[in-house]
Amino acid sequence: xxxxxxxxxxxxxxxxxxVSAPVSGLAGENRGSGNPPAEISQPAAATQPxxxxxxxxxxxxxxxxxxxxxxxxxxxxxxxxxxxxxHGWGLEDFYALRDQMNLTGAAQAAAxxxxxxxxxxxxxxxxxxxxxxxxxxxxxEFAIHGLHCGAxxxxxxxxxxxxxxxLSARVKMSDHTIRFIFDPAITQLSHIARLxxxxxxxxxxxxxxxDDQFQRENRRLLAQIAYAGFFAANAMWxxxxxxxxxxxxxxxxxxxxxGLVGTALGAAAVVGPGRTFFVGxxxxxxxxxxxMDLPLALALSVGTVVGxxxxxxxxxHIYFDSLAALVFLLLIGRWIQFRQQQRAARSVDLMxxxxxxxxxxxxxxxxxxxxxxxxxxxxxxPGDVIHVAAGEHVPADGQVVRGQSNMDRxxxxxxxxxxxxHMGESVAAGTINLTAPxxxxxxxxxxxxxxxxxxxxxxxxxxxxxxxxxxADRLGGIFVVTxxxxxxxxxxxxxxxxxxxxxxxxxALLIVACPCALAxxxxxxxxxxxxxxxxxxILIRDGQALQQLAKPGVLxxxxxxxxxxxxxxxxxxxxxxxxxxxxxxxEASCRHPVAQSIVFEAERRRLTLPSGAILDRVxxxxxxxxxxxxxxxxxxxxxxxxxxIGLTDDWRHRFDQLAAAGESPILIAVDGQVLTLLGLSDPLxxxxxxxxxxxxxxxWTLGMLSGDHPGIVLRVAxxxxxPRQRCFGAMSPEDKLATIRQSRQAGRSxxxxxxxxNDAAALAAADVGIALRGGAEVxxxxxxxxxxxxxLASLLTLLRxxxxxxxxxxxxxxxxxxxxLVAVGLAMSGWVSPLAAAILMPLSxxxxxxxxxxxxxxxxxxx
Amino acid sequence: xxxxFLALPLAILLGGAALIxxxxxxxxxxxxDLETPGVRMLIEDKEVEPRL
Numbered sequence: 061x062x063x064x065x066x067x068x069x070x071x072x073x074x075x076x077x078x079v080s081a082p083v084s085g086l087a088g089e090n091r092g093s094g095n096p097p098a099e100i101s102q103p104a105a106a107t108q109p110x111x112x113x114x115x116x117x118x119x120x121x122x123x124x125x126x127x128x129x130x131x132x133x134x135x136x137x138x139x140x141x142x143x144x145x146x147h148g149w150g151l152e153d154f155y156a157l158r159d160q161m162n163l164t165g166a167a168q169a170a171a172x173x174x175x176x177x178x179x180x181x182x183x184x185x186x187x188x189x190x191x192x193x194x195x196x197x198x199x200x201e202f203a204i205h206g207l208h209c210g211a212x213x214x215x216x217x218x219x220x221x222x223x224x225x226x227l228s229a230r231v232k233m234s235d236h237t238i239r240f241i242f243d244p245a246i247t248q249l250s251h252i253a254r255l256x257x258x259x260x261x262x263x264x265x266x267x268x269x270x271d272d273q274f275q276r277e278n279r280r281l282l283a284q285i286a287y288a289g290f291f292a293a294n295a296m297w298x299x300x301x302x303x304x305x306x307x308x309x310x311x312x313x314x315x316x317x318x319g320l321v322g323t324a325l326g327a328a329a330v331v332g333p334g335r336t337f338f339v340g341x342x343x344x345x346x347x348x349x350x351x352m353d354l355p356l357a358l359a360l361s362v363g364t365v366v367g368x369x370x371x372x373x374x375x376x377h378i379y380f381d382s383l384a385a386l387v388f389l390l391l392i393g394r395w396i397q398f399r400q401q402q403r404a405a406r407s408v409d410l411m412x413x414x415x416x417x418x419x420x421x422x423x424x425x426x427x428x429x430x431x432x433x434x435x436x437x438x439x440x441x442p443g444d445v446i447h448v449a450a451g452e453h454v455p456a457d458g459q460v461v462r463g464q465s466n467m468d469r470x471x472x473x474x475x476x477x478x479x480x481x482h483m484g485e486s487v488a489a490g491t492i493n494l495t496a497p498x499x500x501x502x503x504x505x506x507x508x509x510x511x512x513x514x515x516x517x518x519x520x521x522x523x524x525x526x527x528x529x530x531x532a533d534r535l536g537g538i539f540v541v542t543x544x545x546x547x548x549x550x551x552x553x554x555x556x557x558x559x560x561x562x563x564x565x566x567x568a569l570l571i572v573a574c575p576c577a578l579a580x581x582x583x584x585x586x587x588x589x590x591x592x593x594x595x596x597x598i599l600i601r602d603g604q605a606l607q608q609l610a611k612p613g614v615l616x617x618x619x620x621x622x623x624x625x626x627x628x629x630x631x632x633x634x635x636x637x638x639x640x641x642x643x644x645x646x647e648a649s650c651r652h653p654v655a656q657s658i659v660f661e662a663e664r665r666r667l668t669l670p671s672g673a674i675l676d677r678v679x680x681x682x683x684x685x686x687x688x689x690x691x692x693x694x695x696x697x698x699x700x701x702x703x704x705i706g707l708t709d710d711w712r713h714r715f716d717q718l719a720a721a722g723e724s725p726i727l728i729a730v731d732g733q734v735l736t737l738l739g740l741s742d743p744l745x746x747x748x749x750x751x752x753x754x755x756x757x758x759x760w761t762l763g764m765l766s767g768d769h770p771g772i773v774l775r776v777a778x779x780x781x782x783p784r785q786r787c788f789g790a791m792s793p794e795d796k797l798a799t800i801r802q803s804r805q806a807g808r809s810x811x812x813x814x815x816x817x818n819d820a821a822a823l824a825a826a827d828v829g830i831a832l833r834g835g836a837e838v839x840x841x842x843x844x845x846x847x848x849x850x851x852l853a854s855l856l857t858l859l860r861x862x863x864x865x866x867x868x869x870x871x872x873x874x875x876x877x878x879x880x881l882v883a884v885g886l887a888m889s890g891w892v893s894p895l896a897a898a899i900l901m902p903l904s905x906x907x908x909x910x911x912x913x914x915x916x917x918x919x920x921x922x923x
Numbered sequence: 924x925x926x927x928f929l930a931l932p933l934a935i936l937l938g939g940a941a942l943i944x945x946x947x948x949x950x951x952x953x954x955x956d957l958e959t960p961g962v963r964m965l966i967e968d969k970e971v972e973p974r975l
Contacts, residue, residue, distance in 0.1 A: 210962040217963065234956040275955060282949045290942040294935060314927060321931055 115139050123666055179249040179263070184434055188265035190242075190249070197227060197243050204231065204238045206261040219259060226252060235275065236406065237266065274402050281395045284333040288391050291329035292384035298322040299381035316374050323371035326380025330364050334387040350537020352579045356390065358540060359574030366567040376564055379571050382901055386576050389905055397583035397603065400590040404599040404846075419455040420447040422499060437505065444502045448493045456489045456502045457509040463498035466652060467491045478653055490817055495652050495678070514793055517821040518842045532582035535873065536575065543573045543884075550888045565890050572883035577876030577904040584912045585872060589865035596857050597849035605828045605844050607869075608809040609862035612759035616800065616822070618814030619766035619776055622832055623852075624742040626815070628653045630661035632723060632739030634714050637665065639728035639736025643694045645673035646685030654726060655683070657740055658694070682726075693729045705729045711737060722775045741772075744779060747852045752780045754856055761808075763787060765796045767818050796822040813855065815839055830855070868915045872908045879904035 115122045115135035122135040134140040182189050190198035207213065213231035216238065220229035225246030230239045240252060253263045298318050305315055337360060340353030363379040370376035421435045422445045432447055437455045440446065445461060448454050454467075466478040469491045478494055481487055487500060490511040506512050547566045554562035586603035593600050600606065620626050633640065644662030647655035648669065662669065670687050677684040682695015684703070693703050697715070700707070707715065707727075711734050718725040723739035755762060763786035766773045770789030777787040788799070796812075800822045804810045812819065812826035820842040823829030829843035832850055840846060847854045883900050948954065 210958040213959040214962040214965055231959050232956050233958040275952070278955065279949050279952070282954055283946045286942060286945045286949060290938060294938060298931075317928065317931075321935070325935075 116143060123664070179253045181434060184265065184436070185249075186265050186436060190244070193241070196245070197241055199239065199241050200249070201237055201239045201266055202263045203266050204236055204256070204261055204263055207231070207233060207236055212261070215259060216256065216261060219255065223247065223252070223255060238263070274406070277398070278402070281391070281398060284336070285388070285391045285395060288329055288333040288384065288388040291325045291332070292388040295322050295325040295329070295381045295384040298325070312374075319371045319374070319378050322380045323368050323378055326383045327364055327368060329384035329387045330360050333391060334360055337390070349533070350540075351533045352536035352575070352582065355536055355539040355543060355575050356579055358543070359570050360386070362567055362570045366563065376560070377568065379567075382571060385902065386574065389576065390579050393580040393583040397587040400587040401601060401603060404590060404594060405601045420449070421445070422447050440502050440505045442502050442504060446500050446502060447497065448500055449497045450493055450495055452493055454487050454489055454491050454493060454500065456500075457486065457504040458500040458502045459484060459486050461499050461501045463496055465496040465498050466494045468494050468653070495650070511817055514817050514820055517793070517797065518824045532578065532869070532873075535578070539575055543570065546573070546884060546888065554890065561890070565887060569884055569887035572887050572900065573880050575876065575880065576901055577879065577908040578873060580905055581872035581876060581908045581912060582869060584909065585865055585868045585915075588912055588915065589861060593858065593861055596854060596861075597847070598854055598858050599846040599848055600844065601846075602844035606862045606865045608827050609811065609859055610866035611809065613809035613811060613827070614761045614763070614803050614806070615755060615811045615813070616803070616826070617762070617764045618816060618819045619764055619768055619773060620742065621815040622813055623748050623764070623776060623780065624744050626742060628657045628724070628740045629743050630657055630738050631741045631743060632718060634737040636735050637667070639730065640665070640738070641667045641669060642687050642690075642692045642730060643728045643736070645669040645687050646675050646683060646692055647694060648673070649675055650678065650683065654740060658726070658738065690731050694726065696726060700727050700729060700734075703729070705732055705734065707734060722769075722772045744776065745852055749780055751852050751856060752782065758859065761786075765791050765799055765822065767791055767816075793818045793821050797825055800825045830858070864915070868912065872911055875911065876904050876908050
C-alpha cells in the first residue's frame with residue numbers, strides 16, 4: 061500500500077526534532093493493513109470505522125473511512141479541484157517534487173519567527189558575519205536549503221531584486237550557497253531571512269569547517285578533461301590526415317612530420333592528464349590489490365613507448381590518436397561518477413546543516429534579573445548555565461539546576477518512552493526536552509560529551525573498515541595477467557619470422573585489448589545507479605554500497621524509529637470511550653508524547669471534545685484537570701496512587717495483562733473512579749511486515765539490535781516473524797558495534813539499518829550502513845546510504861536497484877569483453893590495421909555507453 | 924605543401940591559447956555551477972541609481 065508522504069512535522073521544536081519522521085496518518089492505516097502486536101483486546105479500529113490520512117493534495121490530516129485509497133483523500137473541495145486539474149494537465153510530477161521539498165519543508169517549520177532575530181547577532185552568524193564594503197554596503201554568504209533546480213535560483217534572485225536595500229543576491233547551485241550584498245541602513249539580515257522563508261527557502265550560517273575539497277577536486281578534474289580533450293581532438297585530426305594520406309598518397313616528409321606532431325600530442329595526453337592512471341596503477345602494485353588502472357597503465361605505457369619509437373624511426377603504427385581519446389573518455393567517466401557521489405554527499409550535508417548549532421546562555425544570575433543570549437554551541441564551557449526550552453534539543457551534557465521535565469532519549473539510547481528528569485539529575489546532549497523548560501549547568505561539550513564519544517567510536521569504526529575490491533577492479537587484475545601472457549605468446553610466435561613484425565603485433569594486441577570500455581562502464585553504471593536512486597529519494601554516498609547490496613547477506617535492523625514509528629500511540633482501549641474524550645480535552649495543551657497520543661487517538665475516533673477543560677496540575681506521572689465540574693485524572697499507576705484512586709480487581713487484572721504484553725498502561729479516572737484503561741505502545745511501521753517477508757524471500761538473514769527493553773524487542777520480533785535468537789534487546793552502542801564486527805567475520809556482507817545516535821558506530825562498522833530519514837545527525841554522517849523518504853519500502857527499491865546495477869555492470873563487461881576478444885584475435889593473427897583499431901575502440905565504448913544510459917536500474921515506477 | 928610546417932604548429936598554438944583560456948575559466952570557478960547562470964539571464968536587471 062502506498063501512502064503519499066505527509067507534510068506535517070508533528071514533533072515540536074526546532075532543528076532535528078522537526079525534520080524527524082513526519083509519518084502522521086500511517087498509524088491509522090496500520091490498523092487497516094498490518095497486524096500490530098499490541099491489539100490484544102478491542103482493536104482500535106473496530107469500534108469506529110475511521111482513520112486519519114493526509115489529504116493527497118495539501119497533506120492536511122483528514123478523517124476518512126477505513127480503507128479509503130490514499131489518492132481519494134481530500135480535505136476540501138478546493139484540494140479535489142486542484143488535484144483533478146493537475147492530473148488533467150498530466151503534471152503528476154508535482155507531487156513527487158513537493159514530497160522532495162518536505163525534506164526542507166520541515167526545516168522551515170523549525171525556523172520559528174523569533175529565530176530570525178538571531179540573524180542580526182554576530183555570535184549566531186559566525187563565518188557568515190557581513191563584511192563591510194567600501195561604499196557602506198555589506199556582503200555575506202549563507203548556506204541555503206530548499207533549492208531544487210535553476211528555477212529556484214531564478215525565483216530567489218528575482219524576488220531579491222524587488223526588495224529595497226538588498227542590492228544583489230547570487231545563488232550558487234553547485235554548493236547551495238547564496239551571497240547577498242545589502243545596505244544595512246535600509247534592511248537587516250533577519251528581514252532577508254524572513255523573506256526567503258516565505259518563499260520556502262531556509263538560510264543557515266556557513267559551517268566554519270566547510271570543506272572546499274569538493275570544489276578543488278571538481279576543478280582539477282575538469283581542467284584535466286580540458287587538457288585531455290585538447291590533445292585528443294588535435295591528435296584526431298592529424299590522424300585523419302594520415303589515414304587519408306594512406307589512400308591518396310602522401311609524401312614521406314609530411315607523413316613523418318604529421319606522425320611526430322601527433323605523437324607529441326598523444327604523449328602529452330598520457331604524461332599530463334593520463335598521469336592519474338599511472339598513480340593508480342602504482343598504488344595498486346604497492347598494495348597488491350588488483351585495480352582497473354593497472355591494465356590501462358600497461359596499454360598506455362606500451363603504446364606510448366612503441367608509438368614514439370615508431371614515429372621517430374618513421375615506420376610502423378603510431379597509436380597516439382587512440383591513446384589520447386582513451387585518456388579523454390576515461391577521465392569523463394570518472395568525473396561523472398565523482399559528481400554523482402558528491403551530489404548525494406552534499407544533500408546529506410544540507411540535512412546536517414539545519415541542525416541547531418547554538419544554545420541559549422543564561423548570564424547574570426543575580427536577582428537583578430538574568431538575560432538570555434544566543435551563543436554557538438562551540439563556545440560553551442563547563443560550568444555555563446544554559447536554558448533549554450520545551451521541544452528543544454539539549455546542546456551539551458549537563459546537570460539540571462532548575463525545573464523538571466521529561467526527556468526523549470530515543471535518538472541516543474533507543475528507549476521508546478520518555479524519561480523524567482529532576483533537579484540535580486544529568487541530561488545528555490542530543491536528547492529532546494519534551495515538557496517544560498529547564499536550566500542546565502554544562503558539564504561536557506563537543507567531543508567530551510556522551511554523543512561526542514559516540515562520534516569518536518564512529519570515526520574509529522569507519523577507519524578500521526577494509527575497502528572492498530570492486531568487481532571491475534578484480535577483473536582488471538585478471539585482465540593484466542591474461543593480456544600480458546597473450547602478448548608474450550604473440551611476440552614469441554611472430555619472432556620466428558621477424559622481430560619488427562613481432563613487436564608490432566604484440567603492441568597492437570596490448571592496445572586493442574586495453575579495457576577502455578570496461579573502465580568507462582563501471583563509473584558510468586555506478587553514476588547512473590546513484591542518480592536514479594537519488595530520484596527515489598535514496599542518497600548513496602559510496603558507489604561500492606551498490607555492489608555489496610546486490611547479493612543477499614546479513615541484515616540488522618534497529619527497532620525504535622526503524623521498524624516501529626518511534627512514537628507512542630494508543631493501541632488498546634479498555635472501558636469507556638468517554639474517558640478518552642475527557643482525557644483528551646484536558647491534555648490538549650500538553651506536549652508530552654503520552655498526551656499527544658491521547659489527543660491523536662480522540663481525533664482519530666472523531667470524538668467531539670468538551671470545551672472549557674482546565675488543566676490543573678502536571679506532574680511527571682500524569683495530569684489532573686477539570687471538565688464539566690468533574691475532576692479528571694490521567695496518568696500511570698503511581699500517579700493514581702498519589703491521588704488516592706484505587707483499582708478494582710478487574711481493572712488490576714487488565715492492567716497487569718497490558719503491562720505483561722509490553723504496553724504502557726495509562727489510567728483515566730473521573731471523580732475518583734477509574735473509567736478507562738489505555739495501552740500505549742510504539743506501533744510497527746505499516747510496511748515493515750511486507751518488507752521482512754520480501755527480504756526473507758530474497759535470502760537475507762535478518763536480525764534486530766535494539767536498545768529497548770528485551771521483552772518489547774521479542775514482541776516486535778514475533779509480530780514481524782524475525783527469528784527470536786537473532787533479536788537482541790538492551791544493547792548499548794558498544795554492544796551493537798561488537799555484534800556487527802562479529803557478524804562481519806562470517807564473510808557475507810553485513811548491512812545495518814538504523815536511525816539513532818546509538819546506531820551510529822554500528823552503521824559505520826557495517827559493510828553498508830543505511831540511515832533512515834528522521835535519524836540523528838551522527839547516524840547520517842556514519843552511513844554511506846541515506847533513505848531520505850523515510851519509508852522502509854525504499855529499502856526494497858534500493859536492493860532491487862543494486863541488483864540491477866550489478867547486472868548492468870556484468871552485461872557491459874561481457875559486451876566490451878567480446879569486442880576485446882575479437883580485437884585480440886585479429887591482433888594475434890597480425891590482421892589488425894590502425895584503422896580497424898581506431899574504429900573498434902570507440903565502437904565498443906559507444907555501445908557500452910548507450911546500454912548504460914538506456915538501462916532502467918531503479919525501476920522508474922516505484923510500485 | 925611546405926606551408927604545413929608553419930600552419931600546423933600555428934594552429935596548435937592557437938588551440939593552445941583557447942585551452943589556456945578554458946583552464947583559467949575552470950580554475951576561477953566559472954564551471955562550478957552549471958545550473959544557475961542559465962536562468963539568471965531571464966531576470967530583469969535592477970535599475971541601480973548611481974551612488975555618489
